[in-house]
Amino acid sequence: MAGGIGVYICDCGTNIAGVVDCAALAREAATWPGVAVAREYRYMCSDPGQGLIKSDIEELGLDRVVVAACSPRMHEPTFRACLAEADLNPYLLEVCNIREQCSWVHAETGSATQKALSLLRAAVRKVRLNRELSARSFPVTRAVLVLGAGIAGIHAALSIAASGKKVYLVERGPSIGGRMAQLDKTFPTLDCSACILTPKMVDVARSPNIELLTCTELEELSGFNGNFTARVRTRSRRVDIDSCTGCGDCVEACVMKGRVPDEFDAGLSRRGAVYMPFPQAVPLAAAVDPQSCLYVTKGKCKSPCLEACGPEAIDLDMPDEVRELEVGAVVVATGFDVFGAAGMPQFGYGRYPEVMDALQFERMLSASGPTGGRLLLPDGTEPSTIAFLHCVGSRDENANEYCSRVCCMYSMKQAHLAREKTGAKVYEFYIDITAFGKGYQEFYRRVRDEGVFFIRGKAADVARLGGSLKVFAEDTLLGRPVELPVDMVVLATGLIPASGSADLARKLGIALSPDGFFAEAHPKLRPAESHGDGIFLAGCCQGPKDIPDTVAQAGAAAVEAVALLDRGTVQVDAGVGGIVEDLCRGCGICVECCPYGAVELTADGVACVNEALCKGCGLCAAACLGGAVVMEAYDDGQILACIEGLLE
Amino acid sequence: MAEEKTAITELTGEFFDSLVAGSEVGEKVRSCLQCGTCTASCPVARYTELSPREIVRLVLIGGEEELLRPEVVYYCSACYSCAVRCPMGVRLTELVNLLRDIMVDRGMGPLEAQVELVRSVENYDNPWQQPRAQRDRWARKVPGKVKVLPKQKSDTLYYPGCTAAYLPNMQKVALATAQVLARAGVDFGIMGREEICCGSTAMRVGMRETFEAQASRNIEKLSSLGVRRIITACAGCYGIMKHNYPEVAPFDVEVLHVSEVLAGLVSEGALELQPIERTVTYHDPCHLARHGGVVDAPRAVLEAIPGLNLVEMSRVGLNARCCGGGGGLRTGHTEQAVAIASERQAEASESGAQALVTCCPFCEMNLTDALNQSGGLPVIDLVELVLESMGETDPAAVEAPGDTAVDPGPGSA
């Protein structure tokens, strides 16, 4: 058997063959020196496609393979595995991208085929020089870091813990629970949010495998897939969680009591500087808000809280604590923030006290909320007409282009609950009703049947005129202006990325999508993974979604993390940089330019690559003045061969 | 029995593709969701046969014949409320202006009353059919001397615009502005009889050629005079010069509304203002706020007047309701324009103010007509108030020297 190169051209259905003349590519490639066989096939990634390669390797004794198909991001691993199955070293493969970089961006067959030919020539020239390489493997730390403890983080943490792994659940607020803890009832089934969430929160507190760190944020993540080190800072809570009984005596004693807007009640009530996050908080312990505590800000306060606290749990001088956690995987579950309605002044938010955002309304509906579940106007009476304004801050170029996906549903839920509580007349001003989940259309219909008025038109503005608050819109179905006097206006404010998301993305080395939420690795097939190996995504941090989708994604992220831990080892791709020590002058340029912190100077003053961290990007090789860095899968000779192929 | 409805049997993008798609205005029209924000924001919508939303719909599906009718395209007051709020970024005001351009190209527009104004611009360089020689008459009433370029030198030009220069009831704005600037120590000159109309009137009604000719001549004049900075007290001139001149020819002159200049002086502490004990509210002119982006400066000036109490109306700033005076509406459909101003006057009255301050001659005229017709607040220009606060008498009280009374009529662009 003679050896030689096998070249395989994928039609990708019509994705490639619709533009590029694939048969011509195969005919041409078959004539090139060293090419033993060149074939065109409909779907190379399919089983029979891979079978072709395997049988050619066995029967023709191929020793190099080129697949011209989609991006190597997509199927390089597939074809490498295929080579390995046929006992050929997987690095003797070259994937030539003629889809994303050719057929998808060109329309004219003649020139697109010429370009594909050039790319293919480059790949064939390079593959001749490919070496046998082997991936390295490292053990995986059997613990997971979960960032954010809303329903997504809670669910992921519980699932991972249930598989026997250690979880560090890191929450920046003083309690776990996230937004769901603030909700009254949940669509479409109207079960009470606290009733279904609280047991899970308690489970977190009880689980021996979960270590809960509240008031805590990530400072730095180092290491790599399977072997991360996370440095986290726990801000001083100034209350010892273990000895605090949650009795609330300090809260009563605080001199700032009733003077600080309460974030849990979305600003509708006021708390003191020391406060209980909310009645079902986990951990059930008070916390001191350093921004409003007089002892912290001014250095002087009689601090009656200290005296009031029986178990002496308060320590106003408690320092921050910094810890390093060793974990194999990270689940990001940092959720969302509510769009700031003040950004759209036409709706009167912040100007008219009868105008509130959806989260505030949710707090008013809640029995544990500031009004004990009664809907009240500023004058203490119940509203007899309420308008819900959809798409505030969503589907709008002036704010966010995306749909927030839950506002239609929560507005209809709130409409139902408002009618139930007050019998008020309710108007929904909408553009389109987004009700696509299981049971959602049924809920939409139910709310219509109950007598909620739907007005198909986006509200343009809200103003107090002629003594009453009015909503201005067009009934686009009738083509008539609408000027409805109402007692109360609820803005269906959209969901935006949680504050600090961009900063967190930078620390984690993962990407954001254009909407500012964390980007998933593949929009359909890898929705719970980030672009960073070993870092998974759950819940609204990846995009607006409802609780069912959040929990589903959290479960998926947990499984991915557990699967990684259970694998026990991680394979790190070959193709890293190597240092020719004789040529290295120890200047350190490579250390500075490496985005992964993979290069260090040794005690002997020469560079050294940490193969586990190296991603093979080649920046160091390009920067090195002495030619001391050699990329094992992309050395200078291989790159020159590619260029020759392109220029031929 | 109702008239039988004609079925839609064809949807065509031809009209859109051939006349709209290629222009900048066409950019996002196809994104329209028909949400009705434009119509609900439109001060004129209730008087029109087709709402802004329906206009967009017809533009997209080929309703050319239904669209290109005067009773459809000549109702817009160019207030930009629709455009500012449109969630899809459709530039509706400019789209309607484009339809007006097309009407004019096809000899179907503008309205007769509007043609008169534009012909006057073409013939006399002002829409008020006044001789060129009288353009600088107002300046004679300014105590002290006003520099006239190019005889005297200054790199700053005060450009009163046709309305403040000619209309006897509006000349007080020019007078007050010149006095306020002089007393504040701003070095400036005027163009005297050489000044010509900014072209806004023509642009707004779709007579693009006339507008471009006017703009080019102005740009040339200004550069030959070496002007680096234009101050205007007219929101209309301001928006047009700032945003539309650079589209016609290279235009490297800083355009400032007088409120911006005054706000700057206020923040430097360079204005000495006496108390005025009065409660006022401020009406944002569309062409200053939404078209020009100037919202804070006039308020900063008002707040700097000791004793003056500024109370806001319900709808302010970029969300202020239009007075109905712009876009050729006052000329073409006076009754509706004044009715819209009456709505705004009602809002002003509700604010609890004693007077309504604005800084646009068109707004002032329209809102004053509304006051006379159905009540409201007396209207005063920002510069007049500042002059008063500088301890000066009301410039309008000074008798116009030898002016043959010009009746401005309801016409304005």
Ligand SMILES: Cc1cc2nc3c(=O)[nH]c(=O)nc-3n(C[C@H](O)[C@H](O)[C@H](O)COP(=O)(O)OP(=O)(O)OC[C@H]3O[C@@H](n4cnc5c(N)ncnc54)[C@H](O)[C@@H]3O)c2cc1C
């Ligand atoms: C008004 C309203 C009503 C709703 N009603 C319903 C409903 O009826 N039914 C339904 O299915 N859905 C509803 N939703 C949607 C629901 O709230 C979300 O699906 C759910 O809360 C998402 O959970 P999450 O864990 O992803 O995010 P979150 O609930 O936002 O939790 C994220 C957690 O991460 C923490 N965090 C943020 N950043 C960091 C960081 N850097 N480090 C550490 N911790 C961090 C936060 O403090 C928070 O505790 C509603 C939403 C709103 C706004």
